[in-house]
Amino acid sequence: MASVLETSDVPVSRGLCTLAVILSVIALWEARHGKKRGIPGPWGIPVLGNLLQLGRKPHKTLTTFRPWRLAHPEKTVSFINQTNLQSPLMWLISQSSGMVVHVQFSSWPNRIAQNALASLSNKKTNPIEATIASEADVLVSRLLNSNLQPKDPHTEIYLSVGSIICAICFGKRYRKLQEHLTTYDPNEIRDVTDCLIKATIQTPQEEKEAVGLTDEHILTTVQELIGAGFDTIASTLQWAVLYMMSYPDIQEKVHSEIVSQIGQVRPPTLSDLPNLPMTEATLLEVLRHSCIFPFALPHSTTKDTELDGYAIPKDTLVFVNLWSVSRDAEFFQDPEKFDPSRFLDVSGSVIDKAKADFFLPFGAGRRKCPGEQLARMELFMFFARLLQKCEMRTPKGDNPIIDSKYGLTLKPVDFKTVFTQR
Numbered sequence: 001m002a003s004v005l006e007t008s009d010v011p012v013s014r015g016l017c018t019l020a021v022i023l024s025v026i027a028l029w030e031a032r033h034g035k036k037r038g039i040p041g042p043w044g045i046p047v048l049g050n051l052l053q054l055g056r057k058p059h060k061t062l063t064t065f066r067p068w069r070l071a072h073p074e075k076t077v078s079f080i081n082q083t084n085l086q087s088p089l090m091w092l093i094s095q096s097s098g099m100v101v102h103v104q105f106s107s108w109p110n111r112i113a114q115n116a117l118a119s120l121s122n123k124k125t126n127p128i129e130a131t132i133a134s135e136a137d138v139l140v141s142r143l144l145n146s147n148l149q150p151k152d153p154h155t156e157i158y159l160s161v162g163s164i165i166c167a168i169c170f171g172k173r174y175r176k177l178q179e180h181l182t183t184y185d186p187n188e189i190r191d192v193t194d195c196l197i198k199a200t201i202q203t204p205q206e207e208k209e210a211v212g213l214t215d216e217h218i219l220t221t222v223q224e225l226i227g228a229g230f231d232t233i234a235s236t237l238q239w240a241v242l243y244m245m246s247y248p249d250i251q252e253k254v255h256s257e258i259v260s261q262i263g264q265v266r267p268p269t270l271s272d273l274p275n276l277p278m279t280e281a282t283l284l285e286v287l288r289h290s291c292i293f294p295f296a297l298p299h300s301t302t303k304d305t306e307l308d309g310y311a312i313p314k315d316t317l318v319f320v321n322l323w324s325v326s327r328d329a330e331f332f333q334d335p336e337k338f339d340p341s342r343f344l345d346v347s348g349s350v351i352d353k354a355k356a357d358f359f360l361p362f363g364a365g366r367r368k369c370p371g372e373q374l375a376r377m378e379l380f381m382f383f384a385r386l387l388q389k390c391e392m393r394t395p396k397g398d399n400p401i402i403d404s405k406y407g408l409t410l411k412p413v414d415f416k417t418v419f420t421q422r
């Protein structure tokens with residue numbers, strides 16, 4: 001059975017412990033035939049392993065597959081760092097979903113992307129805050145345009161989130177790559193594309209050759225960012241509308257908090273975040289409960305390794321089951337319940353950091369999501385403006401259904417909402 005958690009572990013570590021979860025469907029079969037102990041779990045069949053047992057909601061099925069808990073969380077991070085994105089599966093995913101257009105298998109572009117995004121979504125300078133604020137206004141007015149008719153907010157949310165990611169990658173006027181190259185000025189970095197060009201120019205040729213990257217590889221990272229930064233944020237905002245419509249009492253609490261702190265007119269800014277604990281807790285609960293990226297991206301081990309005494313051969317397909325972390329009943333009491341107050345401390349006025357750091361919506365290790373900071377910023381600004389200006393109600397006669405369509409990311413099943421101006 002599962003090895004036991006150290007109760008003295010800091011919460012982040014506990015989250016990583018629960019990555020127990022590093023279950024590999026194929027490895028379940030493969031490792032048993034190795035010399036060391038194989039990974040615990042139900043028996044599978046040769047080649048296919050447990051694939052046929054996964055069902056329509058694999059994240060839920062795998063959570064019931066006897067996960068084991070790790071006594072040494074730092075080993076989990078170092079284990080994740082011995083994996084990389086699994087090339088053939090990533091290729092399949094990118095072809096079928098179009099979400100990641102040009103998959104980069106090296107962690108090199110990830111690091112460059114991380115730096116580029118950090119410089120543009122930096123909490124202190126916030127160069128894109130104004131862009132997000134004005135797009136949040138556009139979203140509010142588009143949703144309110146529906147004249148009290150039930151509306152599926154999907155298209156409006158995708159249009160607004162799409163505008164932000166294009167503005168971040170190509171600047172406000174959506175300049176194309178070639179145009180960027182001809183107008184590039186190292187003294188005036190305008191957007192992510194300029195950051196990537198700068199990194200390309202500054203990286204010594206030998207270093208680029210050593211990791212097998214061409215300039216083109218680095219530049220196509222921008223297309224990945226568009227794919228990854230678009231669908232994830234838009235899906236999370238759709239979930240947020242669905243939860244708020246389904247839990248009107250929570251919606252009222254968030255609205256009242258926003259109005260009491262910043263009023264009904266002034267748009268929320270990032271500096272308001274510390275004064276809006278209920279708003280932040282609700283967003284955290286949306287991220288936890290919807291868990292849009294249940295298995296992160298498929299990884300595979302880059303060498304023979306072991307984890308907590310279990311043998312994991314090179315090239316083993318590894319999924320990090322983030323869903324099971326978000327549903328850990330030991331840490332999140334009654335995990336199926338949508339309850340933002342779980343992220344507040346006993347006074348109800350401060351975010352419980354231990355809880356907030358416990359679950360890992362953005363993954364962990366060196367391939368962790370490079371867009372985390374930007375995502376948190378965007379989600380807060382869109383969500384706070386929506387809750388300030390709109391009331392979201394379930395259409396008469398409807399019963400809100402909180403369920404997901406399974407894919408690389410979990411999206412809510414289609415729903416309609418009545419938006420009313422506050």
Ligand code: HEM
Nearest residue numbers: 110228229232236293296297361362363367368369371375
């Ligand atoms: C709610 C929003 C988001 C969530 C929950 C999310 C979550 C994740 C997760 C779990 C991974 C996989 C980590 C792994 O497999 O180890 C990932 C990867 C990635 N994310 Fe995000 N993400 C979000 C938003 C964004 C945004 C806004 C961007 C960029 C603008 C972005 C860019 C990426 C990229 C490029 C990767 C691939 C990283 C690599 O190749 O190593 N994400 N994200």
